[in-house]
Amino acid sequence: MAKHQKNSGWTTTAAEALRVGRVGPIAEFDPGSTPGFAGDKDAGEKLLTERGEALADLQEILFANGRAGDHRSVLLVLQGMDTAGKGGIVRHVGGLVDPQGLSIKGFGKPTPEELDHDFLWRIHRALPPIGRIGIFDRSHYEDVLPVRVHNLVPKAEWEKRYEVINQFERDLVASGTTVIKVAMVVSKAEQKARLTERLDRPDKHWKYNPGDIDERAFWDDYLDAYQAIFDRCDNDTAPWYLIPADKKWFARLAVCELLIGALENLELTWPAADFDVEAEKKRVAELDD
Amino acid sequence: MAKHQKNSGWTTTAAEALRVGRVGPIAEFDPGSTPGFAGDKDAGEKLLTERGEALADLQEILFANGRAGDHRSVLLVLQGMDTAGKGGIVRHVGGLVDPQGLSIKGFGKPTPEELDHDFLWRIHRALPPIGRIGIFDRSHYEDVLPVRVHNLVPKAEWEKRYEVINQFERDLVASGTTVIKVAMVVSKAEQKARLTERLDRPDKHWKYNPGDIDERAFWDDYLDAYQAIFDRCDNDTAPWYLIPADKKWFARLAVCELLIGALENLELTWPAADFDVEAEKKRVAELDD
Numbered sequence: 001m002a003k004h005q006k007n008s009g010w011t012t013t014a015a016e017a018l019r020v021g022r023v024g025p026i027a028e029f030d031p032g033s034t035p036g037f038a039g040d041k042d043a044g045e046k047l048l049t050e051r052g053e054a055l056a057d058l059q060e061i062l063f064a065n066g067r068a069g070d071h072r073s074v075l076l077v078l079q080g081m082d083t084a085g086k087g088g089i090v091r092h093v094g095g096l097v098d099p100q101g102l103s104i105k106g107f108g109k110p111t112p113e114e115l116d117h118d119f120l121w122r123i124h125r126a127l128p129p130i131g132r133i134g135i136f137d138r139s140h141y142e143d144v145l146p147v148r149v150h151n152l153v154p155k156a157e158w159e160k161r162y163e164v165i166n167q168f169e170r171d172l173v174a175s176g177t178t179v180i181k182v183a184m185v186v187s188k189a190e191q192k193a194r195l196t197e198r199l200d201r202p203d204k205h206w207k208y209n210p211g212d213i214d215e216r217a218f219w220d221d222y223l224d225a226y227q228a229i230f231d232r233c234d235n236d237t238a239p240w241y242l243i244p245a246d247k248k249w250f251a252r253l254a255v256c257e258l259l260i261g262a263l264e265n266l267e268l269t270w271p272a273a274d275f276d277v278e279a280e281k282k283r284v285a286e287l288d289d
Numbered sequence: 290m291a292k293h294q295k296n297s298g299w300t301t302t303a304a305e306a307l308r309v310g311r312v313g314p315i316a317e318f319d320p321g322s323t324p325g326f327a328g329d330k331d332a333g334e335k336l337l338t339e340r341g342e343a344l345a346d347l348q349e350i351l352f353a354n355g356r357a358g359d360h361r362s363v364l365l366v367l368q369g370m371d372t373a374g375k376g377g378i379v380r381h382v383g384g385l386v387d388p389q390g391l392s393i394k395g396f397g398k399p400t401p402e403e404l405d406h407d408f409l410w411r412i413h414r415a416l417p418p419i420g421r422i423g424i425f426d427r428s429h430y431e432d433v434l435p436v437r438v439h440n441l442v443p444k445a446e447w448e449k450r451y452e453v454i455n456q457f458e459r460d461l462v463a464s465g466t467t468v469i470k471v472a473m474v475v476s477k478a479e480q481k482a483r484l485t486e487r488l489d490r491p492d493k494h495w496k497y498n499p500g501d502i503d504e505r506a507f508w509d510d511y512l513d514a515y516q517a518i519f520d521r522c523d524n525d526t527a528p529w530y531l532i533p534a535d536k537k538w539f540a541r542l543a544v545c546e547l548l549i550g551a552l553e554n555l556e557l558t559w560p561a562a563d564f565d566v567e568a569e570k571k572r573v574a575e576l577d578d
Contacts, residue, residue, distance in 0.1 A: 064495040091387040098380040099388045100426075106389070137389075189578040199570050205562040206353040213572055273494040281488050283502055289478040 008047055009039030014257035018241040020183075020230040027223050031187040032246040037253070044249045051256050052096035058263035059097040059133055061270060066131015068271035071176040074262055075127070075134040076255070079141050080184030081222065082212040083194040084245045086137050089184070092252050093259070094135055103128040106137040119143040119161065120168055127177070133259065134177075140165055141181075141229060148228070149221045162232040169238040178262045179238040182255060183226055184245040188219065297336055298328030303546035307530040309472075309519040316512050320476040321535040326542070333538045340545050341385035347552035348386040348422055350559060355420015357560035360465040363551055364416070364423040365544070368430050369473030370511065371501040372483040373534045375426050378473070381541045382548070383424055392417040395426040408432040408450065409457055416466070422548065423466075429454055430470075430518060437517070438510045451521040458527040467551045468527040471544060472515055473534040477508065 016022065017036025023029055037044065065072065078086045094102055105126040114122045120140055128134025144165070148158050169179055186194070198208040215222075234240040241258060245251045305311065306325025312318055326333065354361065367375045383391055394415040403411045409429055417423025433454070437447050458468055475483070487497040504511075523529040530547060534540045 064492075067495055087389065090389050094388045095384065099383045099391050100376065100379050100393055100395070102388050104389055188576075192573060192576050192578060195573045195576075196570075199566060199573060202562075203353075203559045205566065206356055206560050208562070208564070208569065210564050210569055210572075213569075213576070216576065270492045271495050273491075273497070275497070275499050277488060277494065280497065280499055280502075281485075283499075284481060284484045284488060287477075287481050287484075287502070287505065289481060 009037050009043050010257070011038050012036045013261060014254050015239075015241070015261045018243060018254060018258070020234050020240045020242050023242045026183070026185060026226050026230065026242065027220075029185055029242055029244065031185045031190065031244045033244045034247065034250045035244070037250065041247070041249050044253045048096075048249070048253045048256060051253070051260060055093075055256055055260050055263070056097045058260060058268075059101045061268045062133070062263060062266070063098070063101045063131045065268050065271050066129070068274065070268075070271070071130050072178070072266055072268075073128045073130050073132050073134060073176065074178045074180070074259065074266075075136065075172070076259060077136045077139045077141070077179065077181040078184065079138060079145070079182070079226075080243075080245060081186050081191060081219075082209070082215060083191045083198075084184035084186040085248055085251055086184060088248060089182075089252060089255050090135055090137055093255050094133075096256065097133065101132055103132040103134040104137070105134070107139060107142060120164070123168075127172070130176070140168070141233075144229060145222065145225050146215075148225045149218050162228070165233055166235070166238075169233075173237050178266065180258055180262050181233075181238060181240045182243050182258065183230075183240060184243045184251060186245045188216070190246040191216065298326050298332050299546070300327055301325045302550060303543050304528075304530070304550045307532060307543060307547070309523050309529045309531050312531045315472070315474060315515050315519065315531065316509075318474055318531055318533065320474045320479065320533045322533045323536065323539045324533070326539065330536070330538050333542045337385075337538070337542045337545060340542070340549060344382075344545055344549050344552070345386045347549060347557075348390045350557045351422070351552060351555070352387070352390045352420045354557050354560050355418070357563065359557075359560070360419050361467070361555055361557075362417045362419050362421050362423060362465065363467045363469070363548065363555075364425065364461070365548060366425045366428045366430065366468065366470040367473065368427060368434070368471070368515075369532075369534065370475050370480065370508075371498070371504060372480045372487075373473035373475040374537055374540055375473060377537060378471075378541060378544050379424055379426055382544050383422075385545065386422065390421055392421045392423040393426070394423070396428060396431060409453070412457075416461070419465070429457070430522075433518060434511065434514050435504075437514045438507050451517070454522055455524070455527075458522075462526050467555065469547055469551050470522075470527060470529045471532050471547065472519075472529060473532045473540060475534045477505070479535040480505065 014036060023035055039047065078089055080086050090104060094104065107122065110122065123140045144158055144161050147153055173179055195212065198204040230240050243251050243254050303325060312324055328336065351361065351363065367378055369375050379393060383393065396411065399411065412429045433447055433450050436442055462468055484501065487493040519529050532540050532543050
């Protein structure tokens with residue numbers, strides 16, 4: 001990993017710089033900061049292009065191994081306030097790799113069918129296939145975020161979920177899925193600016209949801225709900241990272257770097273051929289043109 | 290559409306140039322040609338970058354309309370000889386747009402569960418959601434390609450499938466899905482070169498399948514099976530295009546252009562807001578920073 005970090009603008013790895021335990025309570029977190037990265041926007045954008053190629057290479061090796069019988073996958077869980085830029089991460093970081101290697105799932109308000117099952121039912125069904133990078137745009141953590149803030153189920157019910165989630169994630173990791181959890185944090189001022197832009201531009205109206213303003217009134221409750229998640233569901237098995245999201249370029253670079261780190265930790269190499277290479281070379285050489 | 294074509298290197302639209310009825314029988318088709326395009330590789334690659342942005346914009350409008358209740362979608366069906374570059378199209382053309390707007394499905398040898406249903410069962414389950422661009426890497430046409438070449442079901446059975454497929458596609462189009470079908474044609478010499486490369490490079494071994502050489506022995510039978518498809522399943526509702534695939538840059542440019550044309554034909558505009566824009570502007574303006 002060290003070779004990628006040298007002279008890159010990073011003063012430490014993204015994983016170290018952004019782990020929730022390192023950056024402190026969310027209520028005191030600066031959404032305009034760039035923890036661990038000393039470069040500016042130009043440097044960050046230039047680096048993202050370069051690192052995108054590294055990510056694409058690693059994704060292809062993961063995919064190739066999945067084809068060859070390896071059972072590993074990666075799951076990126078994206079959470080964040082409205083307008084924090086989760087969709088932008090999917091587009092601009094997910095967009096760096098072969099889309100065949102992605103498994104993207106957005107979780108909205110549960111459907112009646114989903115509500116007719118336990119809260120993890122829809123999550124299980126959406127887990128990435130082996131060899132893929134799964135991206136969850138919202139996730140099972142919704143069931144302890146808006147659900148907790150608005151008491152959509154009794155407190156006794158959502159209280160139990162933290163441990164259920166930990167157990168679920170332990171099982172998932174034990175089955176070969178690397179789990180990275182990312183909370184994107186935007187400032188109130190930046191959220192206001194982004195809502196304003198969505199209203200000012202007709203090509204952004206479809207992204208505007210009047211309900212976002214209603215939710216904004218619960219800002220501090222959401223910070224509490226996020227902090228509870230970090231306190232109870234951050235662990236080395238399935239770590240949580242805080243991504244300052246006021247600077248989109250940094251959020252993208254940081255998530256790209258976290259994915260690269262996770263893939264590098266798998267220490268994958270190109271899978272060995274399951275056929276006799278020399279014999280096949282001979283067969284191919286003998287083919288008519 | 291005309292404005293995009295001007296000075297672009299295209300002498301006619303890709304849809305006109307590549308429609309199977311226009312380019313003639315597959316057995317006489319030149320996989321190294323670039324029908325309708327007068328530019329060289331440099332011009333083609335430059336144009337693809339530019340047109341990729343147009344495709345991304347159109348995809349976002351399609352997606353926004355899907356969110357706003359419009360029921361349309363696009364389905365790109367990819368067929369082709371082994372090594373023709375279907376995966377490259379998904380990666381390099383699919384990769385031009387927001388991966389959230391894609392719905393990619395590869396169809397391999399049917400599973401026991403799939404074989405326990407009619408041949409369209411797995412196809413129905415994989416159709417793109419509204420607002421999405423679906424890409425099928427292989428498709429229901431496998432059921433009249435290898436199945437026909439090797440008589441995996443009795444002839445009386447596969448003979449019926451052409452009309453079943455036509456009916457299926459008519460229903461699909463009537464439901465709001467634009468269907469574009471693309472057959473990628475590689476020459477025997479180029480296939481040999483690509484197989485050789487896969488064997489020479491350890492990072493390509495995972496893409497090599499000894500069975501591809503066995504299939505190559507049935508080359509002319511496949512050409513016949515493709516021609517039967519074109520003769521019986523090409524129509525204005527769900528047209529077939531022949532893509533010469535020896536030049537990867539051209540195949541990518543051509544498929545990108547076909548997708549752009551299909552999306553432009555939908556004549557989509559940004560969906561109107563379903564809320565009171567001025568009232569919301571006022572609400573946002575009054576928010577604390």
